[in-house]
Amino acid sequence: MAGAPPPDERPARRVWHDPGGPVVIEGPVEVVMDDGSVVRSDRPVVAVCTCRRSRILPWCDTSHRERPGPAPPSGGRERDAQ
Numbered sequence: 001m002a003g004a005p006p007p008d009e010r011p012a013r014r015v016w017h018d019p020g021g022p023v024v025i026e027g028p029v030e031v032v033m034d035d036g037s038v039v040r041s042d043r044p045v046v047a048v049c050t051c052r053r054s055r056i057l058p059w060c061d062t063s064h065r066e067r068p069g070p071a072p073p074s075g076g077r078e079r080d081a082q
Contacts (some may be wrong), residue, residue, distance in 0.1 A: 013025055013026050013029075015048075018047075020046035020064060021042045021047075021050070021051075021060065021062075021064050021065075022048055022050055022051075022052045022060035022064070023048045024045060024046070024047050024048075025045070025046050025047075025048060026044065026045060026046075027041055027042060027044055027045060027046045028040065028041060028042040028043070028046075029041050029043075029044045029046045029048070032040065032049065033058065033065055039058060041059065047059060047060035048060065049061070049063075049064075050064075051063065051064040053066070063064070066079055
């Protein structure tokens with residue numbers, strides 16, 4: 001990038017992944033989409049969707065919470081029918 005400071009002089013962004021949820025990034029954030037367009041958020045913290053269910057991609061809208069979790073364990077032997 002022309003005019004950009006060297007990598008070691010740019011402020012680092014903190015990024016973390018919410019297991020089963022979005023990638024959370026300290027903002028502001030610019031995301032390059034598949035078609036090459038750039039979307040920007042100036043919020044102090046941004047959640048980027050990783051489940052691809054969001055209706056407002058690339059941002060998370062918590063749609064990942066709607067999917068069912070894993071089936072609970074059976075708890076041992078099933079009761080015999082009597």
